Amino acid sequence: MGITIRDVAQAAGVSTATVSRALRGLPNVDEQTRLRVQRIAGDLDYVISPSASRLASGRTGSVAVITPYIARWFFSTVISGIESVLQSAGMDLLLMSVSNPDAQLRQPPAPRLRRRVDGVLVIAVPPSEPELGEVIDLGMPTSLIGVSLEGVPSVTIDDVLAARIATQHLVDLGHRRIGIIGGSATNSPSTADQDRQRGFREVMSEAGLEVDPHLESTGHFTVAGGEQAMTSLLTQRNRPTAVFAMSDEMAFGAMRSLRSHGLVAGADLSLIGVDGHDMSELLDLTTVAQPVVELGRMAAETLLEQITAGTVAAAVPSCQLPTRLFVRGSTAAATG
Amino acid sequence: MGITIRDVAQAAGVSTATVSRALRGLPNVDEQTRLRVQRIAGDLDYVISPSASRLASGRTGSVAVITPYIARWFFSTVISGIESVLQSAGMDLLLMSVSNPDAQLRQPPAPRLRRRVDGVLVIAVPPSEPELGEVIDLGMPTSLIGVSLEGVPSVTIDDVLAARIATQHLVDLGHRRIGIIGGSATNSPSTADQDRQRGFREVMSEAGLEVDPHLESTGHFTVAGGEQAMTSLLTQRNRPTAVFAMSDEMAFGAMRSLRSHGLVAGADLSLIGVDGHDMSELLDLTTVAQPVVELGRMAAETLLEQITAGTVAAAVPSCQLPTRLFVRGSTAAATG
DNA sequence: TTGTAAGCGTTATCAA
DNA sequence: TTGATAACGCTTACAA
Numbered sequence: 001m002g003i004t005i006r007d008v009a010q011a012a013g014v015s016t017a018t019v020s021r022a023l024r025g026l027p028n029v030d031e032q033t034r035l036r037v038q039r040i041a042g043d044l045d046y047v048i049s050p051s052a053s054r055l056a057s058g059r060t061g062s063v064a065v066i067t068p069y070i071a072r073w074f075f076s077t078v079i080s081g082i083e084s085v086l087q088s089a090g091m092d093l094l095l096m097s098v099s100n101p102d103a104q105l106r107q108p109p110a111p112r113l114r115r116r117v118d119g120v121l122v123i124a125v126p127p128s129e130p131e132l133g134e135v136i137d138l139g140m141p142t143s144l145i146g147v148s149l150e151g152v153p154s155v156t157i158d159d160v161l162a163a164r165i166a167t168q169h170l171v172d173l174g175h176r177r178i179g180i181i182g183g184s185a186t187n188s189p190s191t192a193d194q195d196r197q198r199g200f201r202e203v204m205s206e207a208g209l210e211v212d213p214h215l216e217s218t219g220h221f222t223v224a225g226g227e228q229a230m231t232s233l234l235t236q237r238n239r240p241t242a243v244f245a246m247s248d249e250m251a252f253g254a255m256r257s258l259r260s261h262g263l264v265a266g267a268d269l270s271l272i273g274v275d276g277h278d279m280s281e282l283l284d285l286t287t288v289a290q291p292v293v294e295l296g297r298m299a300a301e302t303l304l305e306q307i308t309a310g311t312v313a314a315a316v317p318s319c320q321l322p323t324r325l326f327v328r329g330s331t332a333a334a335t336g
Numbered sequence: 337m338g339i340t341i342r343d344v345a346q347a348a349g350v351s352t353a354t355v356s357r358a359l360r361g362l363p364n365v366d367e368q369t370r371l372r373v374q375r376i377a378g379d380l381d382y383v384i385s386p387s388a389s390r391l392a393s394g395r396t397g398s399v400a401v402i403t404p405y406i407a408r409w410f411f412s413t414v415i416s417g418i419e420s421v422l423q424s425a426g427m428d429l430l431l432m433s434v435s436n437p438d439a440q441l442r443q444p445p446a447p448r449l450r451r452r453v454d455g456v457l458v459i460a461v462p463p464s465e466p467e468l469g470e471v472i473d474l475g476m477p478t479s480l481i482g483v484s485l486e487g488v489p490s491v492t493i494d495d496v497l498a499a500r501i502a503t504q505h506l507v508d509l510g511h512r513r514i515g516i517i518g519g520s521a522t523n524s525p526s527t528a529d530q531d532r533q534r535g536f537r538e539v540m541s542e543a544g545l546e547v548d549p550h551l552e553s554t555g556h557f558t559v560a561g562g563e564q565a566m567t568s569l570l571t572q573r574n575r576p577t578a579v580f581a582m583s584d585e586m587a588f589g590a591m592r593s594l595r596s597h598g599l600v601a602g603a604d605l606s607l608i609g610v611d612g613h614d615m616s617e618l619l620d621l622t623t624v625a626q627p628v629v630e631l632g633r634m635a636a637e638t639l640l641e642q643i644t645a646g647t648v649a650a651a652v653p654s655c656q657l658p659t660r661l662f663v664r665g666s667t668a669a670a671t672g
Numbered sequence: 673t674t675g676t677a678a679g680c681g682t683t684a685t686c687a688a
Numbered sequence: 689t690t691g692a693t694a695a696c697g698c699t700t701a702c703a704a
Contacts, residue, residue: 017684053682083432338697385698
């Protein structure tokens with residue numbers, strides 16, 4: 001039921017070795033021969049057996065994408081960028097989600113990777129996660145997205161800068177009492193989380209503004225979390241006049257909280273996010289956008305280079321992509 | 337550099353056959369032996385070579401997910417449902433996007449599937465797409481999600497009913513001049529598209545209402561498309577008092593159009609969507625929600641059954657999951 | 673219950 | 689440029 005390379009070889013009157021070479025476009029094959037083999041392979045409707053090829057060559061032709069979430073905007077958008085590059089390169093994309101707070105019991109990723117892929121792309125798994133370490137210890141080509149780690153290639157934005165831009169925007173508008181909605185203060189804060197926190201503090205301190213501990217809240221990067229966080233900020237005796245949310249989705253939640261308090265972003269309180277989420281324009285949210293698709297693309301390309309280079313690159317290419325501020329209606333000059 | 341089954345066999349003092357059996361949990365292995373082999377395999381840090389196993393057994397242990405979009409809410413949410421099932425089953429998930437209007441040149445999926453996966457899951461590819469036919473003609477276990485096709489297992493909602501529920505809701509509120517925002521009138525309308533159209537017409541006719549051709553627009557299931565569609569509806573001399581959008585994302589776009597026209601959904605015009613998108617609650621959009629994660633889960637389970645059954649099921653299990661109306665602020669009783 | 677050994681379909685080395 | 693042929697690492701009859 002399956003045409004094999006031998007059938008093709010026989011039909012073409014050459015050896016399997018020649019068929020293999022011809023079909024893979026290797027050099028040292030007579031063009032006449034190559035053409036004939038290709039034609040016959042096509043006629044026979046022959047497709048190479050990946051398993052056999054992998055076993056013999058040692059290469060798997062596939063890349064694993066490890067992500068804590070599949071359905072969240074940032075993650076699915078990164079994945080789409082990755083996919084386009086891998087598809088062009090003829091590589092298989094193995095999608096693997098790893099433990100996240102919501103998940104039941106999940107397999108640890110590292111064992112599922114060994115002997116199975118040529119390289120790994122990891123999306124925004126906090127460096128504190130032991131699972132990340134296990135993956136990296138596999139020693140195979142790896143690129144990180146949205147987090148950086150000493151000695152591992154990564155593609156990120158400058159999170160400190162992104163937070164600086166956002167905070168500076170609020171400061172420039174004359175706000176002095178500025179709140180912040182971060183990810184998680186306690187368990188496994190991501191690099192992004194910490195860096196954005198830092199950028200915020202830097203600008204606040206440069207502006208001579210105090211960071212009121214009461215105006216620091218966490219929203220776990222979810223809409224619901226952002227809503228709760230904003231609610232807690234609004235129930236302070238001394239409300240902030242502006243809030244920096246570390247992600248657009250948290251900002252969306254914050255907007256809802258505002259609305260249920262009879263307030264409107266922009267008019268009653270300035271709100272800025274980070275991401276450039278599809279919906280941010282719709283919701284008129286000012287945001288520091290990151291090139292999310294490009295993050296995925298770039299990481300995939302970096303990874304492919306590592307894989308084809310055959311060795312884990314000596315010079316670790318960690319690059320940061322630029323962000324861009326989109327000023328919309330959710331931020332406005334401080335009144336009085 | 338790689339521990340093989342032989343190393344384990346040697347260390348355990350048994351044959352490779354026994355190691356293979358013991359490690360895969362096959363019967364007819366002495367429990368003592370199995371335990372010893374497992375322990376030694378663990379000690380040696382042995383992992384089976386998938387390529388070798390696949391080549392020898394003929395099974396690939398992987399499933400392809402074919403989708404036109406990765407980053408759109410419906411699709412990524414379905415994928416997350418699929419992933420959870422496949423991961424539990426120890427199956428690899430190969431993610432493959434297929435041609436969509438935005439895409440550059442993409443490989444046709446069918447050739448990339450052969451000899452590579454044990455089964456295929458297809459998300460919402462219109463039956464009119466030749467690529468779908470090619471995939472199905474491969475004759476391997478397949479399940480469709482969001483579309484149905486004679487003779488192929490599928491998991492969907494009752495799209496006619498969903499549209500009926502939505503339209504009936506508007507009718508019940510007293511609206512008589514009701515517009516519709518669909519997908520694409522011309523090229524490759526999806527099943528969902530056509531069925532929702534039908535449900536809409538049914539209820540309209542049952543209510544003795546006329547479907548004004550001027551109040552039919554298309555939004556290509558995107559936010560931007562929905563915005564344009566609503567704008568075209570609003571520029572009619574005789575505006576609708578209510579609009580049924582076939583997807584929440586189009587409804588979101590419609591909301592923006594309303595806003596830019598100084599109108600508010602609920603107050604000035606009633607708007608209802610379909611999906612139960614994460615953001616619909618935030619945007620206070622009335623919607624007919626579908627169990628999207630469950631769609632993916634169910635399809636994956638159906639597929640796994642086909643695969644383990646060894647044969648393409650004689651009885652094709654096509655199931656429809658229930659939808660649920662969420663009434664929110666975007667719909668209100670017709671005035672006057 | 674366990675072992676033997678013949679594949680599985682390629683790739684890659686070495687000779688020709 | 690081409691051909692033999694030995695891996696590649698596992699599964700699975702078939703025997704024992």
